[in-house]
Amino acid sequence: MIEVQNLAASYSEKGTKKVVFESLTFEVSSGVPLSVIGPSGCGKTTLLYLLSGLKKPEKGEILFRGERLNGHQREIALVLQHYGLLPWKTVFQNASLGLRIRGFSKKETKETVLPILRELTIDHLLDRFPNQLSGGEKQRVAIARALALRPSLLLLDEPFSSLDAFTREHLQNLILNICRQRELALVHVTHSIEEAVFLGEKALVMNEGGYDLLSINGVGMVERNSEYRKSDLFHQYCNLLRGYLKR
Amino acid sequence: MFKGRTLLAVAVVFGVWYLLAYIFKTQILPYPHLVFSALLPSLGKGLGGHFMVSAYRILLSLLWALILAVPFGLYLGRRKRIDELVSPMIYLIYPIPKIVFLPLILLLFGLGDLSKIFIIFIIVFFQILVTTRDAAKGIDEEQILSVLSLGARPKQIFLHAIFPACLPKILTSLRISIGTSIAVLFFVESFATENGLGFFILDAWSTLDYLSMYTGIMGMGVLGVILYEGVDRIERKYCRWMFNA
Numbered sequence: 001m002i003e004v005q006n007l008a009a010s011y012s013e014k015g016t017k018k019v020v021f022e023s024l025t026f027e028v029s030s031g032v033p034l035s036v037i038g039p040s041g042c043g044k045t046t047l048l049y050l051l052s053g054l055k056k057p058e059k060g061e062i063l064f065r066g067e068r069l070n071g072h073q074r075e076i077a078l079v080l081q082h083y084g085l086l087p088w089k090t091v092f093q094n095a096s097l098g099l100r101i102r103g104f105s106k107k108e109t110k111e112t113v114l115p116i117l118r119e120l121t122i123d124h125l126l127d128r129f130p131n132q133l134s135g136g137e138k139q140r141v142a143i144a145r146a147l148a149l150r151p152s153l154l155l156l157d158e159p160f161s162s163l164d165a166f167t168r169e170h171l172q173n174l175i176l177n178i179c180r181q182r183e184l185a186l187v188h189v190t191h192s193i194e195e196a197v198f199l200g201e202k203a204l205v206m207n208e209g210g211y212d213l214l215s216i217n218g219v220g221m222v223e224r225n226s227e228y229r230k231s232d233l234f235h236q237y238c239n240l241l242r243g244y245l246k247r
Numbered sequence: 248m249f250k251g252r253t254l255l256a257v258a259v260v261f262g263v264w265y266l267l268a269y270i271f272k273t274q275i276l277p278y279p280h281l282v283f284s285a286l287l288p289s290l291g292k293g294l295g296g297h298f299m300v301s302a303y304r305i306l307l308s309l310l311w312a313l314i315l316a317v318p319f320g321l322y323l324g325r326r327k328r329i330d331e332l333v334s335p336m337i338y339l340i341y342p343i344p345k346i347v348f349l350p351l352i353l354l355l356f357g358l359g360d361l362s363k364i365f366i367i368f369i370i371v372f373f374q375i376l377v378t379t380r381d382a383a384k385g386i387d388e389e390q391i392l393s394v395l396s397l398g399a400r401p402k403q404i405f406l407h408a409i410f411p412a413c414l415p416k417i418l419t420s421l422r423i424s425i426g427t428s429i430a431v432l433f434f435v436e437s438f439a440t441e442n443g444l445g446f447f448i449l450d451a452w453s454t455l456d457y458l459s460m461y462t463g464i465m466g467m468g469v470l471g472v473i474l475y476e477g478v479d480r481i482e483r484k485y486c487r488w489m490f491n492a
Contacts, residue, residue: 086411
């Protein structure tokens with residue numbers, strides 16, 4: 001679905017060019033979620049912004065369905081690290097913002113958004129503002145907003161980092177179910193090794209100056225449940241990632 | 248409109264006024280009830296008309312300041328390079344008391360309403376401009392990214408993210424401007440005019456009619472309360488999210 005070829009990113013600090021990453025090549029397809037993991041500053045979020053079209057690659061290219069990605073792409077939805085909810089909009093207004101921006105009528109927007117909010121069990125919070133929601137509820141609204149756009153590629157930037165363990169695991173299961181049911185391709189940036197292993201079938205381990213692409217597809221998406229978290233295979237993959245991160 | 252806390256504030260103001268009138272026992276500081284009893288005669292002397300003229304001058308000045316300063320402030324706040332260019336000019340002009348330009352303004356706009364409105368406008372314009380610019384500078388960039396990632400165009404980014412994010416601070420600057428504009432109003436209505444609350448107060452003072460003078464001062468207070476209440480209502484309606492935490 002999306003192919004990344006020789007991608008590079010850098011930034012300028014006091015007139016000196018600093019390379020974030022270079023020659024990054026990988027591909028993501030639906031049914032094979034990719035976890036991106038690495039230390040702070042290795043360019044995980046930059047990579048996500050490039051994949052979403054928010055930034056333009058300075059070198060290399062990104063192909064979406066075989067065509068060069070150039071700016072915003074309607075089929076790609078991004079959930080930002082701090083949810084990106086607008087404090088002055090209610091849950092319903094936040095969830096339907098993408099559709100309103102794309103010119104959908106109020107009726108169409110309602111018909112699309114309400115079932116998603118129901119599915120994510122936040123339909124009782126329609127008129128609440130983000131400052132009245134828990135972290136988990138905010139995350140669901142952000143996911144609802146992304147899903148309302150009917151994307152085929154979902155990009156998540158450390159989506160569960162500020163949530164408690166219970167809510168985090170619950171939302172991880174929810175994301176997997178959603179991706180499975182809707183046949184979404186998923187790219188997910190995280191700091192957590194366990195999360196990377198649980199959600200990803202492939203892992204892109206980014207380190208200073210290089211990267212490794214690993215297969216961690218021990219079980220299918222259906223079997224990824226609380227039992228999987230306790231399994232030896234899960235811990236083996238965690239140790240594998242840990243080893244690559246320490247390089 | 249008047250809730251418990253408002254009534255308490257009114258009671259405190261009048262309580263202090265009564266106390267001071269009792270302590271000084273002078274004609275120039277009459278008891279509040281005497282001022283109230285002079286309200287009807289003052290209305291007969293045209294207080295209502297003077298009130299409306301002052302309200303018109305203030306509203307027009309504030310409206311023009313908002314219309315021009317808010318878009319300009321938002322633009323500067325989101326355009327770093329242009330802001331770096333324009334800011335030194337703002338900082339040069341902002342601290343100068345605009346009243347010093349009075350002769351020039353009178354020469355350009357004449358002795359009528361326009362010069363009075365312009366001088367109030369030019370003073371509050373900078374207050375609103377600087378606050379709005381700073382509000383636009385301080386917007387959480389994730390909010391902009393969030394709207395951008397949904398495919399928003401510049402107009403939609405402004406409508407959904409930039410303006411609503413800055414609105415509370417714009418309203419704060421408007422509150423500050425109301426206070427300033429009423430203070431300036433008194434000054435601009437003290438020359439070359441025969442209407443407005445400033446004129447009414449000075450006219451009563453010059454004839455030693457202190458009760459009428461205080462009704463004029465109360466008129467200014469009422470004007471302020473109406474304007475502040477208006478801003479509060481706008482805030483409660485359009486910044487509802489701030490009151491729901």
